[in-house]
Amino acid sequence: MTNRTLRFALRSLAVALALVTPRAALAVPPLELKGEATLGGDKPIPYKYVTIEDGGILSVKQLGTAGGNGRLHIKATRITIQANGVIDASGAGFRGLDSMNGEGMGGGKAFPSGGGGAFFGNGGPGFDADCVTSYGAGGVAYGMPDVFSLGSAGGAATDMAGVLASRGGHGGGSLILEAGQINIYGKIIARGADGLISSGVGSGGGAGGEVRLIANEINWGPNSLVSVAGGIGGGGSLTKIGGSGGGGLVHVQGGPQPPPTSIDVKGGASAKEGCGLGAGADGQFVLAAGPATCVDLDGDGQPSQGCGGSDCDDADDKISPNAEEVCDGVDNDCDGMVDGKPELCGTGNTCQGGKCVATSDAGVEDGGAVPPSLTQFEYAGGCTVGSAEPSGSIAALAGLLGVLGVRRRARSPGKLAALLRRR
Numbered sequence: 001m002t003n004r005t006l007r008f009a010l011r012s013l014a015v016a017l018a019l020v021t022p023r024a025a026l027a028v029p030p031l032e033l034k035g036e037a038t039l040g041g042d043k044p045i046p047y048k049y050v051t052i053e054d055g056g057i058l059s060v061k062q063l064g065t066a067g068g069n070g071r072l073h074i075k076a077t078r079i080t081i082q083a084n085g086v087i088d089a090s091g092a093g094f095r096g097l098d099s100m101n102g103e104g105m106g107g108g109k110a111f112p113s114g115g116g117g118a119f120f121g122n123g124g125p126g127f128d129a130d131c132v133t134s135y136g137a138g139g140v141a142y143g144m145p146d147v148f149s150l151g152s153a154g155g156a157a158t159d160m161a162g163v164l165a166s167r168g169g170h171g172g173g174s175l176i177l178e179a180g181q182i183n184i185y186g187k188i189i190a191r192g193a194d195g196l197i198s199s200g201v202g203s204g205g206g207a208g209g210e211v212r213l214i215a216n217e218i219n220w221g222p223n224s225l226v227s228v229a230g231g232i233g234g235g236g237s238l239t240k241i242g243g244s245g246g247g248g249l250v251h252v253q254g255g256p257q258p259p260p261t262s263i264d265v266k267g268g269a270s271a272k273e274g275c276g277l278g279a280g281a282d283g284q285f286v287l288a289a290g291p292a293t294c295v296d297l298d299g300d301g302q303p304s305q306g307c308g309g310s311d312c313d314d315a316d317d318k319i320s321p322n323a324e325e326v327c328d329g330v331d332n333d334c335d336g337m338v339d340g341k342p343e344l345c346g347t348g349n350t351c352q353g354g355k356c357v358a359t360s361d362a363g364v365e366d367g368g369a370v371p372p373s374l375t376q377f378e379y380a381g382g383c384t385v386g387s388a389e390p391s392g393s394i395a396a397l398a399g400l401l402g403v404l405g406v407r408r409r410a411r412s413p414g415k416l417a418a419l420l421r422r423r
Helices: 003-020 390-404 416-422
Strands: 031-034 036-038 045-049 048-054 055-060 071-081 086-088 164-166 174-184 188-189 210-222 223-226 249-253 284-288 349-352 353-359
Touching: 055 071, 071 086, 174 188, 188 210
Parallel strands: 031 048, 036 055, 045 071, 048 071, 055 086, 071 174, 086 188, 174 210, 188 223, 210 249, 249 284
Antiparallel strands: 349 353
């Protein structure tokens, strides 16, 4: 065997091994939700894109539960909530506690009927059936648009003897959706939970939470809704009625101005119709000027083409205008050409269908036989491996053996075993 044949054999083995090494999976997967799921946590969760399909419900893990802190922050190239799809952080915020004031800076006070929780709007007080006497005080608003937080809970209710009756409603959680494009045809809600009723006394409703939309482009459907309304106090027909929660925050950056019917920051209405006491105050809607900074989802320093950047796949940090093109069936360097450079596989090989294969004139020995491709191996003696493409280490070994066996028939004994013994 000549040195030329040996060099070609080693090169073929390297190519075969490269083919059986799987390309790394995308760093960022998509999320397509048809049923129900629960997410949350301390850090942003990246997705290539997010689609909440018709009837799908994505809920936020409640504060105090396993892995939950009442917040969900999603980053994606595109987020779409289809009609009847829902992202829901209602009641995921600060918690109502048995026989105590509600959690949070604006927690409603307990006893005898609980006050409503506060966030961007004050909570309403607990009151009597005549709408004259106030009981548990409502929480005081404390929210700031540039500070992330949760809605506070309503105060607990107690009976006449001061014995535990029921906790207050939980506050709404925090939803942060950050994308190149956000399409809203369904609902995004972070409402406060309603107050409860026990032993004839009502507890306070929770305050609404926050929804922050950060995008280069936001599209609003005709039935879209973003709601951070306060919860209703418990016990509308009782003698001691809970106060309702204040409204939360909707913060939108990425215009245009949403339809008026798409934004709901109302405080919870009084639990007793026609009563002047107990209602929570409205929260706040903020429309920030201009589009948001373009998202760089995969952290490769190149923002997505979806919002004016140059990264053609912002879910894979191996793909960007700065990346090196390789033979894998993907446009790695975002030049609009897949495997478009002839030198990708080195001398004697070419890139075909995302794989490096030997060219027809590579490794010709004695001016006669042409080395076989990696999908067809003819051994000395006429033994042939079929055209089905081999896989794994078998492919690499077969490629090497095929090269070693390519010699003129006059110089071969006709059997693979004898050939290998001679070598």
